[in-house]
Amino acid sequence: MAVARLWRHIPARYNLIGTECQxxxxxxxxxxxxxxxxxxxxxxxxxxFKGTGEVVTYTIIYSASSTFxxxxxxxxxxxxxxxxxxLTGQIVCNPDETKIGMKVRPIFRKLGEDGSSGxxxxxxxxxxxxxxxK
Amino acid sequence: MRDVAIIxxxxxxxxxxWERSFRDLFVEAGLNALEDAxxxxxxxxxxxxxxxxxxxxxxxxxxxxxxxxxxGLAGSLHIPxxxxxxxCASGGLALRDxxxxxxxGLHDIVIAAGVEKMTDVETGxxxxxxxxxxxxxxxxxxxxxxxxxxxxxxxxxxHKYGTTREQLATVAVKNHHNATMxxxxxxxxxxxxxxxxxxxxxxxxxxxxxxxxxxxxxxAVVLAPAELARKLNDTPIYVRASAQASxxxxxxxxxxxxxxxxxxxxxxxxxxxxxxxxxxxxxxxVHDCFTIAEICAIEDLGFVQKGDGGPATEEGITALDGEIxxxxxxGLKACGHPVGATGIKQAIEIAEQLRGDVxxxxxxxxxxxxxxxxxxxxxxxxVHILSVNKR
Amino acid sequence: xxxxxxxxxxxxxxxxxxEEIARVWGDNPEHIKKGLLICEKSVPDLDEDAATIAxxxxxxxxxxxxxxxxxxxxxxxxxxxxxxxxxxxATIVAEAIGAxxxxxxxxxxxxxxxxxxxxxxCMGEVTMGMIKxxxxxxxxxxxxxxxxxxxxxxxxxxAAYIIGKKNLIAEIEDTFSFTxxxxxxxxxxxxxxxxxxGRFTGEPAYFKHIMSATKSLMKKVGTKPGDYDYVVFHxxxxxxxxxxxxxxxxxxxQIKPGLVVSKLGNTYSGSSLIGLAAVLDQxxxxxxxxxxxxxxxxxxxxFSMTVTDGIEETRGKAPTIAELLKSPKYIDYALYxxxxxxxxx
Numbered sequence: 001m002a003v004a005r006l007w008r009h010i011p012a013r014y015n016l017i018g019t020e021c022q023x024x025x026x027x028x029x030x031x032x033x034x035x036x037x038x039x040x041x042x043x044x045x046x047x048x049f050k051g052t053g054e055v056v057t058y059t060i061i062y063s064a065s066s067t068f069x070x071x072x073x074x075x076x077x078x079x080x081x082x083x084x085x086x087l088t089g090q091i092v093c094n095p096d097e098t099k100i101g102m103k104v105r106p107i108f109r110k111l112g113e114d115g116s117s118g119x120x121x122x123x124x125x126x127x128x129x130x131x132x133x134k
Numbered sequence: 135m136r137d138v139a140i141i142x143x144x145x146x147x148x149x150x151x152w153e154r155s156f157r158d159l160f161v162e163a164g165l166n167a168l169e170d171a172x173x174x175x176x177x178x179x180x181x182x183x184x185x186x187x188x189x190x191x192x193x194x195x196x197x198x199x200x201x202x203x204x205x206g207l208a209g210s211l212h213i214p215x216x217x218x219x220x221x222c223a224s225g226g227l228a229l230r231d232x233x234x235x236x237x238x239g240l241h242d243i244v245i246a247a248g249v250e251k252m253t254d255v256e257t258g259x260x261x262x263x264x265x266x267x268x269x270x271x272x273x274x275x276x277x278x279x280x281x282x283x284x285x286x287x288x289x290x291x292x293h294k295y296g297t298t299r300e301q302l303a304t305v306a307v308k309n310h311h312n313a314t315m316x317x318x319x320x321x322x323x324x325x326x327x328x329x330x331x332x333x334x335x336x337x338x339x340x341x342x343x344x345x346x347x348x349x350x351x352x353x354a355v356v357l358a359p360a361e362l363a364r365k366l367n368d369t370p371i372y373v374r375a376s377a378q379a380s381x382x383x384x385x386x387x388x389x390x391x392x393x394x395x396x397x398x399x400x401x402x403x404x405x406x407x408x409x410x411x412x413x414x415x416x417x418x419x420v421h422d423c424f425t426i427a428e429i430c431a432i433e434d435l436g437f438v439q440k441g442d443g444g445p446a447t448e449e450g451i452t453a454l455d456g457e458i459x460x461x462x463x464x465g466l467k468a469c470g471h472p473v474g475a476t477g478i479k480q481a482i483e484i485a486e487q488l489r490g491d492v493x494x495x496x497x498x499x500x501x502x503x504x505x506x507x508x509x510x511x512x513x514x515x516x517v518h519i520l521s522v523n524k525r
Numbered sequence: 526x527x528x529x530x531x532x533x534x535x536x537x538x539x540x541x542x543x544e545e546i547a548r549v550w551g552d553n554p555e556h557i558k559k560g561l562l563i564c565e566k567s568v569p570d571l572d573e574d575a576a577t578i579a580x581x582x583x584x585x586x587x588x589x590x591x592x593x594x595x596x597x598x599x600x601x602x603x604x605x606x607x608x609x610x611x612x613x614x615a616t617i618v619a620e621a622i623g624a625x626x627x628x629x630x631x632x633x634x635x636x637x638x639x640x641x642x643x644x645x646x647c648m649g650e651v652t653m654g655m656i657k658x659x660x661x662x663x664x665x666x667x668x669x670x671x672x673x674x675x676x677x678x679x680x681x682x683x684a685a686y687i688i689g690k691k692n693l694i695a696e697i698e699d700t701f702s703f704t705x706x707x708x709x710x711x712x713x714x715x716x717x718x719x720x721x722x723g724r725f726t727g728e729p730a731y732f733k734h735i736m737s738a739t740k741s742l743m744k745k746v747g748t749k750p751g752d753y754d755y756v757v758f759h760x761x762x763x764x765x766x767x768x769x770x771x772x773x774x775x776x777x778x779q780i781k782p783g784l785v786v787s788k789l790g791n792t793y794s795g796s797s798l799i800g801l802a803a804v805l806d807q808x809x810x811x812x813x814x815x816x817x818x819x820x821x822x823x824x825x826x827x828f829s830m831t832v833t834d835g836i837e838e839t840r841g842k843a844p845t846i847a848e849l850l851k852s853p854k855y856i857d858y859a860l861y862x863x864x865x866x867x868x869x870x
Contacts, residue, residue: 009271010620011620014620014621015620015621015623030271030272056290056386056391057286057287057289057290057293057391058286058289059282059283059285059286059289059337059338059339059340060335060337060338061277061279061282061337062334062335062336062337062338063261063279063281063336063337064261064277064279065258065261065262065265065274065279066258066259066261066262067262067277068277069258070571070863071277071571071572073335073338074277076276076277076278076282076286076337077286078286078385078386078391079386086386086387087272087386088272088273088276088278088384088385088386089276090276090277092570092572095338100289100290100293107581108577108580108581108584108621109570109572109573109577110572110573110574110577111275111276111277111572112275120574120576120608120609121275122576122577122580122617122621125572
């Protein structure tokens with residue numbers, strides 16, 4: 001993959017920076033350049049999401065594409081952020097402990113790499129929210 | 135708008151076709167369809183071909199010209215040939231484009247076809263290519279696989295509606311049974327519920343036998359305006375509705391993760407266009423890329439209430455002798471799923487069912503049939519309603 | 526007045542026990558445990574490296590004091606396991622904590638003392654008024670060759686320190702460094718694992734440098750061992766810092782609170798900084814702390830500091846070292862080898 005394509009998404013991948021429409025108040029992650037509700041009438045600004053949320057649904061991936069083959073089994077989930085938008089991400093936890101409704105918080109991890117000599121992709125994964133982890 | 139009919143069908147065997155190339159597959163399906171229609175290349179005015187990912191699977195783009203060339207329709211006849219793509223709904227879309235071309239009066243006789251050659255790359259590449267039907271940047275990049283996304287639908291469906299592991303397995307068992315009667319099917323063997331629930335996990339809760347296979351294959355139909363159709367063919371099958379709808383590319387942005395709104399809207403538009411309701415449908419080929427997909431499909435197409443797909447399947451209403459037989463061909467699950475060809479194969483199965491041509495797996499007295507083809511996790515859905523009667 | 530405005534640490538949750546490594550190589554675990562005073566060491570997850578550890582530590586430091594990341598004018602990261610040979614870890618961290626773009630950033634390398642060298646760089650810039658806050662991080666996913674004695678200790682973890690003049694939790698009175706060209710431990714460009722001089726890493730390297738830096742610092746500040754409540758030395762194993770403390774005239778009560786190596790291993794650039802964090806987790810206002818790092822090659826940076834009243838406001842805002850060490854997940858050697866990329870296919 002050419003680096004520009006990854007570099008462009010660094011703010012969103014590292015810090016969950018999405019967008020907000022100032023007209024309808026709609027919140028979007030990943031960022032959008034046009035509000036899907038207001039379309040041309042919308043006014044889009046940057047919006048950072050906290051990254052805490054809960055598991056809407058999840059799966060445990062056993063058969064992965066070449067990029068993720070070494071990491072199986074891993075937990076993949078749809079997470080509803082506290083602010084409302086939903087996203088797809090990995091949860092770093094024991095697969096057995098994953099539950100619908102489980103609260104999660106963001107962590108910074110490697111998402112992948114372009115072989116051993118190419119660029120490393122970093123970004124946000126999630127982990128169960130426990131008292132000690134605050 | 136003119137009424138349109140299917141006047142010929144042709145389909146290769148589905149499976150791992152090691153000896154056959156992409157071109158071989160397409161040419162076989164196309165020639166069979168022309169022969170079945172009793173037409174010749176000279177009669178064809180346009181070609182529409184559904185293909186998801188020749189770029190990734192065989193490193194070849196510009197499929198329209200390639201196919202026209204090898205079918206003998208380019209070098210001397212120079213007919214227009216167009217590739218259409220909507221991931222796994224590419225075939226359904228090609229049919230819709232063909233129907234629109236004939237209905238509009240722009241063309242008289244056209245071919246709508248689909249082809250996919252998936253076994254020329256190693257499995258990891260295939261998995262990755264299929265994942266490109268989802269959002270690469272915000273699903274695939276995070277480690278989502280295609281089965282993984284459907285597994286998340288399954289998990290939530292089970293959570294919300296109490297759908298059971300066994301009910302999901304019933305879909306696979308039924309479709310394998312149907313495929314035993316289909317000589318073109320990839321898997322012609324019976325399986326049991328235990329086989330499904332003891333097969334290896336792919337993306338929990340989905341297992342190997344919950345998933346459609348990797349398949350090579352091609353399918354083609356010949357379309358003609360209704361008035362011409364009767365002159366060329368004794369049993370034209372009329373296209374009563376051709377409808378399509380879109381939804382968010384990502385699963386996580388959907389209104390409801392267990393409902394494919396694209397299916398709901400495409401179906402609604404199709405029923406309106408045909409002037410029928412779900413209960414008028416005698417037989418349907420639906421997009422069962424995974425067992426959960428068939429459960430969602432029969433709900434979203436209006437054959438059963440939302441949430442009742444699991445129990446309904448368990449009760450046998452979707453079996454060949456049930457109230458609404460689903461996937462008599464064996465579906466994507468057992469007949470196979472050469473992605474770009476699937477939407478056309480579904481139309482062929484329904485056309486043959488309505489003609490009364492399918493022997494053992496014949497749904498008796500079927501007059502109205504439906505096909506349902508989905509792209510990605512529901513970003514695109516295409517629904518066609520076919521009938522033995524023009525109105 | 527200059528000092529520490531905030532600090533944060535991060536330790537991966539996986540551990541491997543000495544017994545498990547010894548089982549693979551046919552060593553006697555009791556001899557190892559007694560010789561190194563170490564029971565287990567931390568292991569990074571498959572998707573963790575020095576950059577991700579640095580980010581987690583940095584975010585904990587910011588969280589502890591609600592620092593506006595835009596006020597951080599420098600991010601320096603000390604590590605001997607930077608993910609890239611060329612391309613800074615510091616830019617990844619600066620972006621991930623939201624400090625970009627108006628700041629300076631760079632990677633440091635000085636074996637196990639790159640993190641304390643980064644603190645000194647920040648101190649200089651803050652003192653000069655070039656920046657308001659500087660962030661210095663020591664983070665490593667250190668490598669020990671399979672079967673090498675280092676494999677029992679080479680661990681993963683890191684700590685981040687925000688250096689400033691305002692909102693201090695500890696004032697740094699002075700720092701002193703002692704540096705010579707002593708090749709006791711090294712890794713050549715392109716090599717996967719370091720080499721070392723065996724027992725040569727002891728007297729002429731670790732002990733000589735820490736002793737010299739510490740003595741000179743105390744002379745400069747005008748203190749003696751008894752003036753400090755806590756002392757922290759680089760912790761390549763459990764034995765060296767204890768012996769160092771004894772040689773310098775410190776007692777066990779001073780060194781024990783910051784000695785975390787036995788359940789953590791040697792986190793290289795993170796080692797003395799995690800030890801200091803463990804001390805700050807429990808130090809009271811007015812406590813005096815002496816910390817001396819050691820980096821092979823070789824050098825030591827010694828710091829004398831006094832805890833301020835500000836420390837009380839920071840309690841409970843970010844995980845303590847004790848919390849980070851809690852509930853580890855133990856893995857066997859095979860999984861450890863997978864996590865560490867020791868299985869090459």
